[in-house]
Amino acid sequence: MKIVRTVAETRAARAPLGRLGFVPTMGALHDGHMSLIGLARDGCDAVAASIFVNPTQFGPNEDLARYPRPIEADLAKLEAAGVELVFLPTVEIVYPAGFDTRIEVGAIAERLEGAVRPGHFSGVATVVSKLFNIVQPDVAWFGQKDVQQTRVVRQMVRDLDMPVDVRVGPTLREADGLAMSSRNVYLSATDRAQAVALYRGLSAAEAAWAGGQRDAAALRSLIAAQIAATTGVVDYISIAETNTLEELELVPPAGAVISLAVRYGATRLIDNLVLSAR
Template structure:
């Protein structure tokens, strides 16, 4: 495994690889990340992982300074998994002095997380576009847990004619249903015990849909009611939206996205499922 820290090093290494699968990450890797790494290795001629805590996707007051990091552990996991290249740049390598350009993806970035974290998806789209330009992958792998991020990146790649496939891996969950996330480490024992209610809320709405319910507001109430049954959780939003545009719908159908966000103490968690 080659650990590369500069754009020039990545471009030199990339030149000898005909096919390459890229897994962009912010590190502190878990089984969800590693499932994407496994797919990239299986489906492409070579695999690359980026580890970069991107400062431009964090708003003032968010958790940039305390975002969990453990580079030696991450590199050991990737080496054991057989990854070919790991790109671990410093912020100044990605955003040199005078850097001013950014990518705004449009309406798909506006609701849900976009409404609550202004500028977040411009930071995501910009850094992912830069990674795509630097690494030149044939396929790039993202997790379904960050469903709006996936929609934003797909739209950007489509609109800007980027010559790669965006591949989405299933959300990987703990045995009690909690979606794996690097931020789960923030949870206290009591918060961790309560956190699976997010998935129970999604599952309640999905089971209602599978039973024939199509009224989106009824599904939203099912999610909100389940969250309310768990003390100490502050619901941020529940959504039943078109799976591609993320516009709220009145009538649910296959392919619609159920999503929600909630706070447990200082920790904000998101989760989603796709209907049908």
């Protein structure tokens, strides 16, 4: 496994690798990340990953300073998984002195996470575009847990004619249903036990929809009831069109995306579930 830290090193190391699969991460790797590494191997000659905690996607009162950075453990996991190339830049490499360009993605980035975290997706789109330009992958994998992020990246790639095939891997969950996340380590034991309410709410709504319930407000109420039984504070509960993420009043038989963001103490968790016709 080759570790590279500069743009020139990365491009030189990437050149002989052939068809390249890529998994961009912010580190603190868990089984969800590693599942994407496995998927990136499919149809590719080599796999690259990046570890970079991107400051431009954090708001002023968010957890940039305390975001977990177990770099040695992360590198060991990537090496054990057979990753050929790891891009490990500093902030100064990604955003050198005088850097003054940002990407604005538009309407799909203004909803849900974008409404609660202004500027977040501009930071995401900007750093992902830089990573794509530096690493030059053929295929890039993102996790379904960050469903809006996958839509934002796909919109950017389409609109800017980037030669990258963006693919999405399924959300991996703990045994009780909690979506795997680097931020789960922040949860107290009490909050961790209660946080399973997110998945219970999503599952209750899915079951009701499968049983014929089409009223989005009724489905949201099922989810809200699960969260209300805990100390969780809801940022949003959304039932939206699958691609545009526009809110729905009635959920069509073809399906929708249910997504939510809930705070337990200082920890903010997101999750989602795609309703789809069987």
